Amino acid sequence: MGLFKRLSLAAKGGKPSAAPTQPSQPAPTSAPSSSRRPAAAAAALDKPTEDALRALARYDTVLLCDDSGSMEPMWETELAPALAAVVRTAVRYDEDGVDLAFFNSRVTHTSTSADDLLDVFRRVRPRSTTPTADAVKRVLEPYMRRLEEWQSTGKSAGAPRPKPLNLIVLTDGAPDKGQSPEDVLVDVARRLDKGRFPPFQVGCSFVQIGNYSDAAEHLRSLDDDLKQKHGIRDMVDTTLFEGACDADYLLKALLGGINRSIDKRN
Numbered sequence: 001m002g003l004f005k006r007l008s009l010a011a012k013g014g015k016p017s018a019a020p021t022q023p024s025q026p027a028p029t030s031a032p033s034s035s036r037r038p039a040a041a042a043a044a045l046d047k048p049t050e051d052a053l054r055a056l057a058r059y060d061t062v063l064l065c066d067d068s069g070s071m072e073p074m075w076e077t078e079l080a081p082a083l084a085a086v087v088r089t090a091v092r093y094d095e096d097g098v099d100l101a102f103f104n105s106r107v108t109h110t111s112t113s114a115d116d117l118l119d120v121f122r123r124v125r126p127r128s129t130t131p132t133a134d135a136v137k138r139v140l141e142p143y144m145r146r147l148e149e150w151q152s153t154g155k156s157a158g159a160p161r162p163k164p165l166n167l168i169v170l171t172d173g174a175p176d177k178g179q180s181p182e183d184v185l186v187d188v189a190r191r192l193d194k195g196r197f198p199p200f201q202v203g204c205s206f207v208q209i210g211n212y213s214d215a216a217e218h219l220r221s222l223d224d225d226l227k228q229k230h231g232i233r234d235m236v237d238t239t240l241f242e243g244a245c246d247a248d249y250l251l252k253a254l255l256g257g258i259n260r261s262i263d264k265r266n
Contacts, residue, residue: 045247049247049251052251052255052259052262053089053092053093053250053251053254053255054093055255055258055259056093056094056166057095058163058164059094059163059164059165059166059203059258060094060096060099060163060164060165060166061090061093061094061098061099061168062098062099062101062108062139062165062166062167062168063083063087063090063098063099063100063101063117063168063170064102064103064135064136064139064167064168064170065079065083065100065101065102065103065124065170065171066079066103066130066135066170066171066172067102067103067104067105067125067126067127067128068103068104068126068127068128069127069128070130070172070174071126071172071209072125072126073210074172074209074210075125075126078209078210078241078243079170079209080121081245082207082209082241082249082253083118083121083170084114084118085245085250086250086253086254087114087117087118088114089250089254091112091113091114091117094112095112096110096112096163097110097111097112098110098111098112098117100120100121101135101138101139102124102135103130103131103132103134103135103171104128104129104131104135106138130171130172130174130175130176130179131175131179132169132171132175132179132180132181133178133179133181133183133184134179136167136169136181136184137181137184139165139167140165140167140184140185140188140202140204143165143202144191144192147161147162147195147197147201148191148195150162164198164200164201164202164203164258165201165202165203166203166205166254166257166258167202167203167204167257168207168254168257169204169206169207170207170209170241171207171208171209172208172209172212172215173206173209173212173215173218173219174212174214174215174218175218180218182221182222185222185226186226186230186232188202188235189226189230189232189233189235190232192233193232193233199233199234199235199260200258203235203236203237203256203257203259204235204236204237204257205236205237205238205239205252205253205254205255205256205257205258206222206223206236206237206239207239207240207241207253208238208239208240208241209241211240216240219238220238222236222238223236223237237252237262238256239252239253239256241253
């Protein structure tokens, strides 16, 4: 993940490559069993939902959590179950492991184990600011550089194209001043269009935690307005987490950024 320090958890067997820039973030070790809280179980899914979710096997899935101070009131009651449902579903389809990152850290944790990733989440506490644009860029920019490098040199050498990227951002939707991710998303979309990459190459799904009306309007504009306003591809979806970890929520959260028919669902 480029600018991130990538930490592969026990299920991956990897080793860290650099020192974290935020020392208060947890190291990827198992929490004591006595400190574990119940996590949302994976929803029982019908066959059409399972069939749709199999598309995730073609993607690298990155979960980016807002760990700013404004998330504290809903950290345990809303974000925890929303994330747990997504994690437990996503790891079933990504053989490379799902990535978990946070707004205020350059560390990325990767694992095929939902329990390992949720242990990491339990040891993070909300703090600091909401640098949404910076956090989104830390995920997308290294990927775009790798994709463009493949197009310029790797493609002719017979290297496989990087797997498509499915970025899922869980946030209350209210970025700091000057930290709207609009410019980052527009830049990525323009580069994808210029390179004539397929429409499914990169998707970004924003899951709103909480019900702040101003934040909801901001996220809605990212979903509905960018294509028409900037003349770019539609690669963004937003959904409100309303407490139910059901099939509709999982489809919107996990596939909304990469499947236009699901994106259009309310």
